[in-house]
Amino acid sequence: MSRVPVIAGNWKMNTLRADAIALTRAIRGRCDGPTGVETIVCPPCIWLTDVAQELEGSSVRLGAQNAYWADAGAFTGEVSITQVAEVAEYVIIGHSERRQYFGETDESANARVKAALVHHVKPILCVGETLAQRGARETEQVLVKQTCGGLDGVEISAELIIAYEPVWAIGSGLAADRATAQTAIAVIRRTVREIAGAVAEDVRILYGGSVTPSNIAEYMSQPDIDGGLIGGASLKAESFAALVDAAAAPITSG
Ligand code: PEP
Numbered sequence: 001m002s003r004v005p006v007i008a009g010n011w012k013m014n015t016l017r018a019d020a021i022a023l024t025r026a027i028r029g030r031c032d033g034p035t036g037v038e039t040i041v042c043p044p045c046i047w048l049t050d051v052a053q054e055l056e057g058s059s060v061r062l063g064a065q066n067a068y069w070a071d072a073g074a075f076t077g078e079v080s081i082t083q084v085a086e087v088a089e090y091v092i093i094g095h096s097e098r099r100q101y102f103g104e105t106d107e108s109a110n111a112r113v114k115a116a117l118v119h120h121v122k123p124i125l126c127v128g129e130t131l132a133q134r135g136a137r138e139t140e141q142v143l144v145k146q147t148c149g150g151l152d153g154v155e156i157s158a159e160l161i162i163a164y165e166p167v168w169a170i171g172s173g174l175a176a177d178r179a180t181a182q183t184a185i186a187v188i189r190r191t192v193r194e195i196a197g198a199v200a201e202d203v204r205i206l207y208g209g210s211v212t213p214s215n216i217a218e219y220m221s222q223p224d225i226d227g228g229l230i231g232g233a234s235l236k237a238e239s240f241a242a243l244v245d246a247a248a249a250p251i252t253s254g
Helices: 017-031 045-055 081-087 096-102 106-118 131-135 139-151 178-201 216-220 237-248
Strands: 006-010 038-042 061-064 090-093 122-127 161-164 204-208 227-230
Touching: 006 090, 006 161, 006 204, 006 237, 017 038, 017 045, 017 237, 038 090, 045 061, 045 081, 081 106, 090 106, 106 122, 106 139, 122 139, 131 139, 139 178, 161 178, 178 204, 178 216, 216 227, 216 237, 227 237
Parallel strands: 006 038, 006 227, 038 061, 061 090, 090 122, 122 161, 161 204, 204 227
Antiparallel strands: none
């Protein structure tokens, strides 16, 4: 089956308000229209409303970088999935920086995925091994555990996006080579197939970790890789647009 490619930009904790608006305008200027690629920007939560206004009527979609699973209540500093649902279509869940710095786990990722789906926000679930886990040959085990843990009890559909992001490749300039990324993503797809059956062929699985306009084509040429979750290279409209263009280009296998 053919899966529509996805290029999603994770702006992390970057941009002041004026930067976020300017970047959105520039991305809209370059990426709006029938590109054949699902193009998503995920600004800091405080700018979601501004970016949503800038994207009104555009084909560029909006995502949050995180959301808490409770609908409302005494959770100082958190943003609920119901609040996100008012403005955004997607939410990144379980990013390794959330796991590493904010104590998030497979269990909390699972609660977020379930809450997102209840409120019709499409989850982008992140999984990936650390360098130590890769060194100890635990990659497959980690990917299976994080995928099964994040998706436990979830009714899986084509709404779900998964991002394979090896922790050692994020922001390091040390992108995984295409064979490494393909092997890992095939493990994730096989795991989804074991949990949910044939719908696994409809789930988009992205690679993330030091993706740039120069290496994106390598990933897009792989049978199981459906796009990229992009950090650094999503902060400049030109490089982000180049990634979208490359993801839309006809793929030659290799
Ligand atoms: C990310 O933040 O998810 C990411 C992949 O970052 P970078 O592209 O900068 O490695």
